[in-house]
Amino acid sequence: MQPPKRSRTATRARLLEGALDVFAERGFAGASVEDICDRAGFTRGAFYSNFASKDELVLALFQATTDRLLEQIEALLPELASQPGTLLDAVLGLLDETAPDQRQWHLISTEFTLHALRNPEAARALNEQRAMFRASLTRLVAEISATSGVRFSVPPEQFVRLVIALHEGARSQSLLEPAEVPAGSLEHTFLPMVLDAVSRPSH
Amino acid sequence: MQPPKRSRTATRARLLEGALDVFAERGFAGASVEDICDRAGFTRGAFYSNFASKDELVLALFQATTDRLLEQIEALLPELASQPGTLLDAVLGLLDETAPDQRQWHLISTEFTLHALRNPEAARALNEQRAMFRASLTRLVAEISATSGVRFSVPPEQFVRLVIALHEGARSQSLLEPAEVPAGSLEHTFLPMVLDAVSRPSH
């Protein structure tokens, strides 16, 4: 069974891709279905042939983005864990490399977070994804700290939560004032202090 | 010249108040002018008699909220600076007391931040407001650290940026998972470590 020349999955993918761009530009509620279709080079007919509604698109988009993100992380993990370098470089590197376009990713994920804060179903999906994300980071932290013989005085997941919170808050400032707050500056000046405070050599 | 029974400024205020609620519930683009008017107990006629457009309302709302916020801060500053207590308690207390309804304030300010990231004019206004906000916090930090005889190894404003970034990132997590991340927990476990690392007794 050969795939038809115009494959269904390909147009779905292009629609999702277009939605990502348009949502980043105009926000979730501000983007019309037609905007998304124009961006993808289709008409609304194609859209409603692939998605039941705009809401369904949002969840599908989130799931697709999430899946890709988690795949990337799993691919990067062994490399980062084995390579020499500090724990912080590995963790912050992972946060950055999984989101090559910082600005777009920040807009999209913040938008979706707001959506989740108003929509229980979206909240469940988001929390699930974030839990897996934290789990990956926590594993990375655990491995590196184990090989370098360091024990934490706080649960590693708590530390991961801190890193994520600071990273997201700092990214907001960096995007608003790129000149005053270079990307990563807050993390790189303060996280080493925390790491030093919570870590102590094992034995 | 007595003010008319239906004062212009009062309806403006009620419209702004309604806009705050509705924007928090449905987002900026998701809220219609009619929604806002219904909430405030007026019709669109009153709205367009007070604002030129929905966009103008957003800026006005931001300015009004900002003004009130800065007033509150200025009122709280002397009290916090003089009262006994740790520097962190004062700073975090200020952050919390200026936003009694954490959830609504987070939704609104995040929404406006996204708006600013797509709209240079809004970005200017937002950055200006945030700069004044940081200035207040920085002054508070400077006063308390001076009276307690502590010097910082980093610029105090940098430290304030850290506190804000962490606070905002942590608030997002707390709202998404209230049970797992109690409000303020990340700040209270990690900020003391940073404070300890950056401060040293003067002389």
Next chain:
DNA sequence: TGTATTCAATACAGAACTGTATCCTACTCT
């Protein structure tokens, strides 16, 4: 080669939204 099916384009209906123009009411001031 002819038929059936799948997918996207087009045309359309109904709703909602913004913004305007007009009307009405209530207050002010003389």
Next chain:
DNA sequence: AGAGTAGGATACAGTTCTGTATTGAATACA
């Protein structure tokens, strides 16, 4: 009391949006 005016309600026009129904083209299959 009566004229003038300010502020808000109502009605309306024009646009835009979502979602559906129909049509057309291309592919699979017999």
